[in-house]
Amino acid sequence: xxxxxxxxxxxxxxxxxxxxxxxxxxxxxxxxxxxxxxxxxxxxxxxxxxxxxxxxxxxxxxxxxxxxxxxxxxxxxxxxxxxxxxxxxxxxxxxxxxxxxxxxxxxxxxxxxxxxxxxxxxxxxxxxxxxxxxxxxxxxxxxxxxxxxxxxxxxxxxxxxxxxxxxxxxxxxxxxxxxxxxxxxxxxxxxxxxxx
Numbered sequence: 001x002x003x004x005x006x007x008x009x010x011x012x013x014x015x016x017x018x019x020x021x022x023x024x025x026x027x028x029x030x031x032x033x034x035x036x037x038x039x040x041x042x043x044x045x046x047x048x049x050x051x052x053x054x055x056x057x058x059x060x061x062x063x064x065x066x067x068x069x070x071x072x073x074x075x076x077x078x079x080x081x082x083x084x085x086x087x088x089x090x091x092x093x094x095x096x097x098x099x100x101x102x103x104x105x106x107x108x109x110x111x112x113x114x115x116x117x118x119x120x121x122x123x124x125x126x127x128x129x130x131x132x133x134x135x136x137x138x139x140x141x142x143x144x145x146x147x148x149x150x151x152x153x154x155x156x157x158x159x160x161x162x163x164x165x166x167x168x169x170x171x172x173x174x175x176x177x178x179x180x181x182x183x184x185x186x187x188x189x190x191x192x193x194x195x196x
Contacts, residue, residue, distance in 0.1 A: 010034055010044055011053060015069070024054055024063035071096045101189040107133040109185065111144060111153075118142075118153060121168035123190060129153060130189035139163075142187040147177055151184060 013033055017025055025033065030041035045063055048054050054063045071094040102108045113127040121142070123129070129144065137143050143156045145165055154165035154175065165175040 007047055011048060024065060101130045104132055113153060117167040117169050117172040119169050128191040129187045131185035132188045133185040135186040137183045137186050144184040146182040146184055147175055
C-alpha cells in the first residue's frame with residue numbers, strides 16, 4: 001500500500017534509480033523498488049506527475065523527469081569552515097544546480113580540467129570548468145584560451161598593452177602569446193566531485 005505522505009521518500013528512491021539507470025522505471029519496477037502493488041505504483045507516478053516531477057513522453061509510452069525532478073534542497077544557513085553549526089537541509093528552498101551555474105544553456109559547455117597549473121586558485125585536475133562561450137572576457141577572469149592550437153585554462157591578465165595568460169602555480173610561467181590571443185570562453189563556475 002502506498003502512503004501519499006511518504007511521496008518525498010518515494011521520489012528520492014526514484015531519483016536514486018534514475019541516477020543509475022537514466023530512466024524512470026515502469027509501474028512494475030516502481031512497485032518492486034518501493035514495495036507495494038502495481039496499482040499503488042501507478043497512483044504514485046500520477047501524484048508525482050500532478051506535482052510536476054515527471055511527465056509522459058511525447059509518444060505516451062513512458063515517464064520522463066521534468067526539470068523539477070532534479071531540484072535539491074538548499075540549506076537555509078551556510079556551512080562554516082571554522083566553528084561547527086547545525087544545518088537544516090530540508091528547511092531551505094529547492095535548488096537546481098543548472099539554474100545556479102548555467103545562465104545561458106546554448107552558450108555553456110562543461111570542460112574537464114587536466115593538469116595542475118591552476119591549483120593555487122583552487123582549480124584542480126579532474127574538476128569540471130563551467131565555461132560560457134559568448135561572455136566578454138576581462139582581466140582577472142579565468143578563461144579558456146587557444147594558444148598554439150591548444151586549449152588552456154588560465155587567468156586573463158594585462159602586461160603593458162598586451163594580454164597574457166597567468167597560471168596559478170609557481171612552477172608554471174606566464175604565457176605571452178606571440179599572435180592574437182583567442183578566447184574560447186570565460187569560466188563562470190566549477191564542479192568538483194570528491195568521491196569517484
